Every structure is written in C-alpha cells, then in structure tokens.
Amino acid sequence: MNDYPQILFKNRVVGETAFIDRFRANGGYQGLEKGLREMTPQEITATVKASGLRGRGGAGFPTGVKWSFFPADQPVEKFLVINGDEMEPGTYKDRQLLLADPHQLIEGVILSAFALQVSHAYIFIRYAYEECSRNLEQAIAEAKEAGYLGRDILGTGWDLEIHLHRSAGRYILGEETAQLNGIEGVRPNPRSKPPFPAAKGLWGKPTNVNNIETIACIPHIITGGPGWFINLGITQGGVGTKLFGLSGHLNRTECFELPVGIPLREVVETFGGGVRNGKGFKACLPGGASTPFLTAQHLDTPMDFEPLEQLDSRFGTAGVTVFDETTCMVGATLNLIRFFARESCGWCTPCRDGLSFVQWILEEIEAGRGNRDQIAMLKDQKKNITGRSFCALAEGAMGPLDGLLRHFEQELEDHVKLGRCPFGD
Amino acid sequence: MVNLTIDGKQVTVSKTATIYEAAKEAGVDIPVLCYAKKLLPFGACRVCLVEVEQMKGRLIPACTTPATEGMVVTTNSDEIAKVRKTVMEFLLVNHVLDCPVCDKGGECDLQDLTYDFEVNSNRFEGVKFDLPTDEVNPLIERNMNRCVLCGRCVRVCDEIVAYGSYSFINRGFETKIATAFDRGLSCEFCGQCLSMCPVGALLPRPFKFKARPWQLKEVDSVCGYCGNGCTVTLGCKDNQVQTIRFNDKIGVNDGNLCVRGRFGYSYVNRDDRLTTPLVRKDGQLVEASWDEALDAVSSALKDGKAGILSGARLTNEELFLLKNVAKTASASLDHSGGECYKGVTEGLQETLGLASSTGTFPQVEDADVILSIRSDFYETHPVFGMVVNQAVKRNGAKFLVLSDKTGKFNKLPDAQTLLTKPGLEVNVLNAICAALLESGQAKTDGVSGVDEFKSALADYAPAKVSAQTGVPVEAITAAAEQLAGAKKGAILLAYGLPYTAQSKELAIAAANLAILSGLAAQDEAGLYICGEKANSQGAIDLGILPGDGLGAQEQLAAAAKGDLDLLYVIGEDPMTSYPDGAKVEAAINGAKMVVVQDLFLTPTAEQADVVLPAASFAEKDGTFTNAERRIQRVRPGITSPGEAKSDFEIFTSLLGRLGAQVSYTGPQAVFAALAAENGEYAGIDFDAIGPQGVVWGGDKLAPKQQVLVSVSGLQPVEARFQLVTGSALYHSGTTSTRAKGPRAVIDEAYVELGREDAAELGVATDDQVTVKANGNTVKLKAKVDNRLPKGVVFVPNHFAGTGLNKIYQGAASVAVEVTKG
Numbered sequence A: 001m002n003d004y005p006q007i008l009f010k011n012r013v014v015g016e017t018a019f020i021d022r023f024r025a026n027g028g029y030q031g032l033e034k035g036l037r038e039m040t041p042q043e044i045t046a047t048v049k050a051s052g053l054r055g056r057g058g059a060g061f062p063t064g065v066k067w068s069f070f071p072a073d074q075p076v077e078k079f080l081v082i083n084g085d086e087m088e089p090g091t092y093k094d095r096q097l098l099l100a101d102p103h104q105l106i107e108g109v110i111l112s113a114f115a116l117q118v119s120h121a122y123i124f125i126r127y128a129y130e131e132c133s134r135n136l137e138q139a140i141a142e143a144k145e146a147g148y149l150g151r152d153i154l155g156t157g158w159d160l161e162i163h164l165h166r167s168a169g170r171y172i173l174g175e176e177t178a179q180l181n182g183i184e185g186v187r188p189n190p191r192s193k194p195p196f197p198a199a200k201g202l203w204g205k206p207t208n209v210n211n212i213e214t215i216a217c218i219p220h221i222i223t224g225g226p227g228w229f230i231n232l233g234i235t236q237g238g239v240g241t242k243l244f245g246l247s248g249h250l251n252r253t254e255c256f257e258l259p260v261g262i263p264l265r266e267v268v269e270t271f272g273g274g275v276r277n278g279k280g281f282k283a284c285l286p287g288g289a290s291t292p293f294l295t296a297q298h299l300d301t302p303m304d305f306e307p308l309e310q311l312d313s314r315f316g317t318a319g320v321t322v323f324d325e326t327t328c329m330v331g332a333t334l335n336l337i338r339f340f341a342r343e344s345c346g347w348c349t350p351c352r353d354g355l356s357f358v359q360w361i362l363e364e365i366e367a368g369r370g371n372r373d374q375i376a377m378l379k380d381q382k383k384n385i386t387g388r389s390f391c392a393l394a395e396g397a398m399g400p401l402d403g404l405l406r407h408f409e410q411e412l413e414d415h416v417k418l419g420r421c422p423f424g425d
Numbered sequence B: 001m002v003n004l005t006i007d008g009k010q011v012t013v014s015k016t017a018t019i020y021e022a023a024k025e026a027g028v029d030i031p032v033l034c035y036a037k038k039l040l041p042f043g044a045c046r047v048c049l050v051e052v053e054q055m056k057g058r059l060i061p062a063c064t065t066p067a068t069e070g071m072v073v074t075t076n077s078d079e080i081a082k083v084r085k086t087v088m089e090f091l092l093v094n095h096v097l098d099c100p101v102c103d104k105g106g107e108c109d110l111q112d113l114t115y116d117f118e119v120n121s122n123r124f125e126g127v128k129f130d131l132p133t134d135e136v137n138p139l140i141e142r143n144m145n146r147c148v149l150c151g152r153c154v155r156v157c158d159e160i161v162a163y164g165s166y167s168f169i170n171r172g173f174e175t176k177i178a179t180a181f182d183r184g185l186s187c188e189f190c191g192q193c194l195s196m197c198p199v200g201a202l203l204p205r206p207f208k209f210k211a212r213p214w215q216l217k218e219v220d221s222v223c224g225y226c227g228n229g230c231t232v233t234l235g236c237k238d239n240q241v242q243t244i245r246f247n248d249k250i251g252v253n254d255g256n257l258c259v260r261g262r263f264g265y266s267y268v269n270r271d272d273r274l275t276t277p278l279v280r281k282d283g284q285l286v287e288a289s290w291d292e293a294l295d296a297v298s299s300a301l302k303d304g305k306a307g308i309l310s311g312a313r314l315t316n317e318e319l320f321l322l323k324n325v326a327k328t329a330s331a332s333l334d335h336s337g338g339e340c341y342k343g344v345t346e347g348l349q350e351t352l353g354l355a356s357s358t359g360t361f362p363q364v365e366d367a368d369v370i371l372s373i374r375s376d377f378y379e380t381h382p383v384f385g386m387v388v389n390q391a392v393k394r395n396g397a398k399f400l401v402l403s404d405k406t407g408k409f410n411k412l413p414d415a416q417t418l419l420t421k422p423g424l425e426v427n428v429l430n431a432i433c434a435a436l437l438e439s440g441q442a443k444t445d446g447v448s449g450v451d452e453f454k455s456a457l458a459d460y461a462p463a464k465v466s467a468q469t470g471v472p473v474e475a476i477t478a479a480a481e482q483l484a485g486a487k488k489g490a491i492l493l494a495y496g497l498p499y500t501a502q503s504k505e506l507a508i509a510a511a512n513l514a515i516l517s518g519l520a521a522q523d524e525a526g527l528y529i530c531g532e533k534a535n536s537q538g539a540i541d542l543g544i545l546p547g548d549g550l551g552a553q554e555q556l557a558a559a560a561k562g563d564l565d566l567l568y569v570i571g572e573d574p575m576t577s578y579p580d581g582a583k584v585e586a587a588i589n590g591a592k593m594v595v596v597q598d599l600f601l602t603p604t605a606e607q608a609d610v611v612l613p614a615a616s617f618a619e620k621d622g623t624f625t626n627a628e629r630r631i632q633r634v635r636p637g638i639t640s641p642g643e644a645k646s647d648f649e650i651f652t653s654l655l656g657r658l659g660a661q662v663s664y665t666g667p668q669a670v671f672a673a674l675a676a677e678n679g680e681y682a683g684i685d686f687d688a689i690g691p692q693g694v695v696w697g698g699d700k701l702a703p704k705q706q707v708l709v710s711v712s713g714l715q716p717v718e719a720r721f722q723l724v725t726g727s728a729l730y731h732s733g734t735t736s737t738r739a740k741g742p743r744a745v746i747d748e749a750y751v752e753l754g755r756e757d758a759a760e761l762g763v764a765t766d767d768q769v770t771v772k773a774n775g776n777t778v779k780l781k782a783k784v785d786n787r788l789p790k791g792v793v794f795v796p797n798h799f800a801g802t803g804l805n806k807i808y809q810g811a812a813s814v815a816v817e818v819t820k821g
C-alpha cells in the first residue's frame, strides 16, 4: 500500500526490533563510517544544512542552521541532548522509530555528536517508553562492542559516551530548556532565553537539543547526500520524509513514513483508510494537539511547514488526529485545553491561571451554562495568553482554541443558544 | 555599552543590563512583581511586558531581556496596559484578598499594582484557594492562599541563603510553593524569604497583628550582634522595637540578615531589663540611686587597683570614653575575655603590620578562590557567609573549607573540605605554606623572613601534617595550587571569645598563607579577620587591649588572689561565656568589689556589689566598626526603660566624678576626639558617615609589611572523645539567649555528636548525655547529626547555667568522657 520510499522505517517489521545484525545487513552504520572517515565535522554540518532538514520535534527549526550556531570548534565541555519526551497528544512517531530500529538513532547521535564535537550525548526518554529505553540500552551496548562508541571511535581519536536518561517525563519536559533542568535533576521549568542552550545549556555548558526523528535522518542524509534527501519531498521546498502518526476517527490509526508535502486527503483517505463508520470528515489536528484545526476545505493542502502556516496552522510533529462529523468541537477543544492546563508547569501567570480559566469557560459552555460574554472572553483570552507566556506551551495550548474560534464559532453559539451541547449523547 | 531608546529617551547602559534596568536608568518605571534586584532574572509574572520595535509580534519581558544596541522600547501602550491589567486579574482570580486581616496591607505589591492598573472588578472568577497556613515554626507564617508564585522566596533561599527550603510543587493551577514533603518550614530562619515576599504570604509571626506598616517609626541602625555589621531598620511603636524592616537601600548587607538580626531584637523589650542601679546591702542587691551607685564605683576606681573588662558591643564613642575612664583611674583594661583578641591583634601586627581585614565584603562576591578557616564561619558571620554563597554558587569561585567539623559551607557546590582533627588548623595552614614553597608557587617578592620560615616548616611537610591531621596530602597541595593561582582570593578567619586557643598562632598562620599565596598584596579582597561582636573591630581600633596593664586573664588571676580592689565588668557575662568558669568565680569572690554594667541581671551581675542598668543598641547613638573596617551609624529607635542609661552617659558621669575635664555634647564630639587621636579614623567626620558607612583605610588596606613568622601547631588530642565549643548559627554571645526569636529555634544548650558515636553510645537526639572532664560533669541533651567526625562533640557556648566553662578552660579541644544518661 505504501509505495513511497521507506527511509526511517526501512527496517521496520511491526512487532519486532532490528538490532545490530539486521541493521548492519541493511546498510546500517555506513553513514557513520563515511562521516567519520571521509568528512570533517564542518562538512557534516554543511551537508545537513544543505539538505534543508527541519526539526521534527514540533518547531520545525532548520537543523543545519541550528548546528551552525553551535560552538563546535570551541575546546569546552559541551553536550548533545536528544529529545524523546514525546507527550503531545496525538504524537507517537518517535516511539515507533525506537521500537523498530534503535540503532538508527544511535548512528545519528554519533554522527551528530561528531559534527558538533561533543563527547557526551544524552538521550532523554520518559518512563512510559520503557521498552524504547531497553532497546536503546541494547543498541548502545552493541554499538560500543562494535567500536562505534567509546574511546577513539573508528580511529579518529574522538570519544563519545551516550547516556540514556530515563525521566518521569511530562509534557513540559519536552520543552528543551525544561528538559535540561530535568536532566540536571531540578524542577523542569523552562529556562529564560537568552541565554540559549547553544551558549548555556546543560550544567551551563553549550548544548544542542534535537528531536529523535531529526537525528535519525542524519545518517541517511550523509549516505544519500542532500540532493537525494531534498528530492524525497514532493512539494516545492518540502524535503525528506516524515513519520505521520494517525489517530482519531479513522479506520487505520497507524504510523506511516510518507513524503513531506503529501496532501492531507491522501493521508486521511489512503493511509488512514478514511473516516471510520462511514462518517464524514469534520476536522483534524494536522501536527499534534498544539496545532490549530483544519477542516474539510483544507483536505487538499500539502502536509508541509509553509502551506500549513499559510492556513494559520502548523505541521508540528505530523501527528494527525481526525474528528468525524459527529464530534462536538467545543468538547474536543475542552479536552485538549484540560491537558494543557494540567501540564502547565505553573511558572508564568498567563499560562498557569489563564489556561485554567479558559478551561473553566469551555466547561461552562459545554455544559450549557455559557453565555455570549464568555465567547467574547475566550477571544480575549486567546490574545491575553498568546505571545505573553514564558514558553511555548501556553502558545501551543491556544492552537486548538484558535482553530475553534476561527472555524467553529457557530458551535459555540449553538451551545449558548440551546443551553446544552448540540452533539450531546 | 549599548545605546537604546526607551519611551523616546536615549540611554546608554552596560552590556549586561536588562531592559528593565536600562529603563530605570532612563527614569522610566516599568512595573514588576517577580523581579528582585538581587536575584537572577526569572520572568514569570509577566507584569513587566513591553514592546520592542525589533521584536514585533510579541511582548517582551523587560526584566529578563538584555538591552541591545539600537533597541526601541515602548513601555506603555493601550495593549501593554491591558496585558498588565489582565495579569493582575489572573492573579486575583484565586487570591483570597483578605487584606483587612493581612499584615502586608499597605505595603503589598499586589495591592499596589491592582490599584495602579485600576483593576476595579474582575472579569474572571474562579476558585479561591483554601490551603492550611503553615505555622509549624514560631517565626515565619506561610499562608499560601496569598501567594502569587513569584518564586522570590524559592530563589533567595537557594541563590543567596543556599539553604533551599522551598520548591515549586505540582503543576498548572495547583502549583504552589512547598517545603520538603510539604511538612512545613524548618530551616535556618534567616527570614530572607519573608523579606522578599511581595505579598502577605510570608509574614514574621512575632510581629503578627502588632501594627500597620505606616504606624511604625523606622530608624536605620546597625545590628547589635555580630561583626558583620548588617544594617537593621528598626520598626518602632509604643517605645518598643516591634520588628525589623526590610531595607536593601543602605548598608553592606543588601537587605540580607540572619536569624539573630531579623528575629533577635526582642530582648531589648523584655520586662526583666534592669531599670535602676542596684547596690548590695546586707548581702542583698537593692535598688539605689544613680548617685549612690556611681559614687561607689568612682571611689573604687579612684582609690584602688581596678581592672575593667568590657564587651565589644559598646559603640566606638563609648569605648573611647571607657578608655579615658581607665586612663584617668590608672585601671587595667581589656575586652571580650582578652586572649583571643589580643592574640589575633599581635599576630597580624607582626606579619602584616595591621590588625584588621584587608578588603570589604562585596569584594568577596566575585572572588575566584576562597578559603574559610573553621566551618563556624557561617555560624559566626552568616550574612558574610551569604556573600560567599553567591561567590561560589553564582560566580563559580573555588571554595576551600578548613575545619574540624562540616557545616553549611561544606555543602556548597564543589566545596573542598579539609577536615582536620580539632585544634590543628595551624598545622594544616603551615602545610599549605610548605606546599607553596616546595612547589615554587610561593610569592616571595618583598617578603621578609622567608629563609627562617622555610626551615621552621621542616616539621610541616604535607605528608607529615596529613598523617597528623587526617587531611589528605592531595587536598593540601591542591589548596596551595588554587590559592597561588587566585587573581582575587580571600582567606576568612572568624575569631571571638569561644576560640581562645592558638589565636595568635592562627592569625599568623593565616597571614603567612595570605602573604605566600600573594593574596595579601592583591588589589582587592585578601585576608578577612572577623570578630564575634558588633564592634569587635572598633574595640581593636580603639585599643581596648591591656597595653602595659593587666589582660583579662591576668585581671582574673589578680582578683582571685585578692590583688584587685575593683573588677568592673561592662556588657559581658564572664560567668557564662569566659573559659574556665572556676577561675572567673574565684576572681569574683576574690575581688574586693565587683561592678557589672549590663541590660540584665546576668549570672555575673547576680554576684556583683553594684549593678548599673545600661542601654541596648536600639537605644544608642554612635558608631560601630564592622569586620571589614566599615564605620556605620547606630541610631536610637526607642528610649531606655526606667532609669537605665547608655554606657555613654555612665562613662561621662564617671569621668566627671574622677575629676577629668570633659564635656562632650554627644557622640559627634566624642567621635571627633577619637578621630583626632586615632590615625586610622583621622579625617572622618561623624556627620558625613553616609548610608554605606565609611571604610577606614579605604576598600583595600595594603599591608604595611609582609613578614613571615614561624608558628607551631599543636599535637592532636588522643582520647576517645574530644570536645570543641563555639558559636551556633542561631545565637551570638549570650545576649541572643534572651531574645525570643533565636530561642524559638534553639532554646537550650546541647551536646552535638555524629551518628556513629551516637549509635555506639546508644544515644538519640534529646537523650541526656553526660560529658566529663577535669573532674567536672555537664549534663545536656544530645543533638545527633552528621556534622561531626567520629570522636568529636560540640557544645555551643551561649547558654548560662550549662557549666560548659567548668570543662572548657580555653584549650582548642578538650579530652572528655561522654556517656549516656
């Protein structure tokens, strides 16, 4: 069914994990050999930059550009952190990757660490992903055994240690500076930026944070070259493949590797098998819980950063959650806001107090106790919170509210008018 | 420097300034709530949001964002006003708003901002918190229903106090500030957190419902306890000190205080203050007139051989008058038990040609290497200790602690502890000097005595000293290397009454090290010699030392032999605080007449023939000189109870009675006279002593000479148990044991011992323990913790009636027997 090139899921057999033998048999660690033997750290960074790879953790920042800000050539202690918190509702792609093919990440980490000239990398995994952690432990041990990790790797004189950091994990720990606090063992509030992690990160030292999927792309970029990687994307400007985690009211809620730029309709209909129970498509979150809803009129949009931004939404993590026509969008939004309000770290006023207030209003409206003023208040709150908070969590929390207000204001009105939820069961 | 525009005004500020600080410089006020000058940027409340032209699309927190070149900042617009108002509305959603019964009313940032932003009604409504108030400790009430989660308490306790009592717990709307396991506050009670709290969530319990802030008369003065010399602003009403007000505008302590300064004021208000002179008649002390009492004292001074023992909590002016009294009466004069002060003074004179610290406290904040001698340093000088905390935690100073026990300092990040057997600090300092010389890192330019010193160190090779003291050789050589590499280093040594032994040797050993490591000659910081009492440095500067007369111990010996007609004790309780209590008792029994001038009927006063009621620091006008040579103004907030008089008045009367021609109009005039006689104070004008005081000799005092002097350490005491004494953090001298605050934390003396010893003896905290030595026994409750190495026990020296000085006779450490029961 999936005829698109499988790069990240090349070794994936559902229910199995590829360890070093299968990984190497399928060309694993060739990127590492090439990168470490034939390229300088600067060349690797330049290649990644040329590939146009954008971060897969949600913010979509160009990875090569981020690396070029990193003081790789400074002879100071510095760190690489791999973000595997993955707690955004609707996002589960990093997990699939680690269940299928942990060495792919290890190879990526080694190459990235070499490019950034760090000697210690941390892979941050939350407790719920214990199976992934075990896979990584085995992969790290195997890589060490094979001489890809440890001292004087492949005779380059360069050393690397990979530390697996198991964390209690929480949504806020996915935010990179909160994650650094988490690794340090203090309360995971985000940190004030500047200073950015590249200047002062883990234990005050320069630190680069990247997502698991982002790093897993690196070996392929090194073996295949930037031109090949760019061509994997099928839109103008879209590069590479992307893991799409499907969820919600679909016939098939699985994770697929698809080219960047694939139309939303194809994702929903071909891969998701269409909306379940023969119902109509009402809306979706295109890239995780923090991305504003799209509606049926957006089904032909290419799934890529720019086109989705033009619709005032975001590509995020490409976790696509679909809602069928019977869904109450007020209820759906309330559900998401509850998550964000609960996960707020409580540091800054607009998020800590503002989100719970938004939740309260939505509860009132959903329960049929709402009024018009409260709809106005929701609009006001969106402005009061967006761009006012300390970190991006609160801003993300406003994503679904923003979508609700832009596309489904009528549903709010209906709740008020009827004094109950029109979709009530 | 960067240039930027704020509300149309051009400003140039330092590269490290934030937008908030830049605005302040431009005279533009940006409202803040979670920001605090002395804490690291935080950025949580979002009250300070501003617009920056270059960062359009979002509002920028002024308190965390660095000012950059060419920035164009707008601090007020409709949008900004609305955002700020919204933040207040958010905060007020769950705030209890019980202002009428909140002590913070009238000086609450939440009240003020609510008023400023005209938040007349709240569009939002929600649940009010209903959390129980934390009242498990007697000093600080925590009402988390009023908390606005600015984190200032959490931060100050971590960043500055380095205690770390608080943390945010829970998430989202449930977020709150909690202590460990949410069990309630139990800490060192410095009260920094409550001084930082912008609302009424943290309040001083002793002041609860006592007054509204605007009813208090505020008087800026200096803490009467230790040589740190913190500014305290007395909040007075009804002729009582009701509280200590937060003040970070003046003085050297940045608004920081310790438990003694913040909560230890209440002894001045006590009902049992002495209010009239007492004279012994038919074996009883009975009330007498001032004339009768003073006549008795002055005739004894005039006619006989007199010895005077003063405390170091008198003002400079009083000490100067006292010196004149002694001179006029040809009496011997000494202070604070004598030995230690005399020893330190002589030791420093012989080596560096001075008798004080070389630098100021703030210079230590960015020192790169710090050596503290005795972990007690934090206990004796907590607020200077907080400067060290910041140097280490914030600025990454290397920190070495040479001590016979661990303490708070040892817990600082990367602190390197040179844990020695008791009494052997000199040995270790000598060994560090030996390591410096051996490795060729020693700085010997312009230093005399090098060769003799070198040969005298033969016995102090690091390996040898290591075997003797238990400090690893590598620790000694590493310390030498770090000190030698210091660009701005500091060596800190606390001294005082409970540290009598080897005081001269210790001062010399510390000075030797300061010389050889190059610290003494640096442009800043250097050697810090910190006296125990509020005016210990003043007493040294004014020469309240024996000179040709009898020192304290000699006075006591003479009195015991019946050779002293008068023993005149001022502001000290030798029966409690001097080593060798038997010797003190013999002196008191042997002296023909004993006069005690004090606030209370102390154990010594009870034995006196004449008792003169004196004034407390809160009732005095004058100056104290702190441990960094800073002369600061002491001002009266209240008047003395009954007929009590200041030492100033008493000495003036005595001088008159002794026939001296003096007519000082007040402290000003006396200060002028003392400045004229004392080179270091010359040219300093009493009225010109400003809010930051005057540091005599300038911020850095260059040593007059650099002479190495060899000194011998001691041999370790070989016994299953040895006893050391000293200060406990919560107390200072004996005075604080009459103050409710410190007493609320530590109410009685105790024997502290390590877990291993406790287990061996089968002793738990609060069990009774008997300590026996020199044929005497002391029975105290045990306090078991992990500060003391095996075989060492500690008893604080503050409490009357413990009988500690029956066992402790001045030795660095005493072999004792310790048993349960």
Ligand SMILES: Cc1cc2nc3c(=O)[nH]c(=O)nc-3n(C[C@H](O)[C@H](O)[C@H](O)COP(=O)(O)O)c2cc1C
Pocket (backbone or CB within 6 Å): A054, A055, A056, A057, A058, A059, A060, A061, A063, A083, A084, A085, A086, A087, A088, A171, A172, A173, A174, A175, A176, A177, A209, A210, A211, A212, A214, A215, A391, A392, A393, A396
């Ligand atoms: C609330 C919040 C949660 C986040 N969670 C994750 C996460 O689970 N995994 C992740 O890779 N990035 C997460 N991010 C984004 C990270 O902060 C960061 O941008 C990312 O790890 C950078 O990696 P990338 O450039 O490879 O995407 C989160 C951000 C926020 C604000």
Ligand code: SF4
Pocket (backbone or CB within 6 Å): A172, A190, A343, A344, A345, A346, A347, A348, A349, A351, A352, A389, A390, A391, A392, A393, A394, A395
């Ligand atoms: S936006 Fe929310 S999660 Fe982020 S710092 Fe503020 S309170 Fe914490």
Ligand code: SF4
Pocket (backbone or CB within 6 Å): B140, B156, B157, B161, B163, B164, B165, B166, B185, B186, B187, B188, B189, B190, B191, B192, B193, B194
């Ligand atoms: S009183 Fe001092 S030690 Fe105790 S919590 Fe407050 S700041 Fe921390």
Ligand code: SF4
Pocket (backbone or CB within 6 Å): B146, B147, B148, B149, B150, B151, B152, B153, B154, B177, B193, B196, B197, B198, B199, B201, B202
């Ligand atoms: S208790 Fe006071 S200082 Fe601490 S967070 Fe709450 S409001 Fe701020």
Ligand code: SF4
Pocket (backbone or CB within 6 Å): B223, B224, B225, B226, B227, B228, B229, B230, B256, B257, B258, B259, B260, B261, B262, B381, B382, B383, B384, B732
């Ligand atoms: S006792 Fe010392 S440290 Fe404490 S407040 Fe007073 S002067 Fe400061």
Ligand code: FES
Pocket (backbone or CB within 6 Å): B031, B032, B033, B034, B035, B042, B043, B044, B045, B046, B047, B048, B049, B061, B062, B063, B064
């Ligand atoms: S004062 Fe700036 S965010 Fe609180």
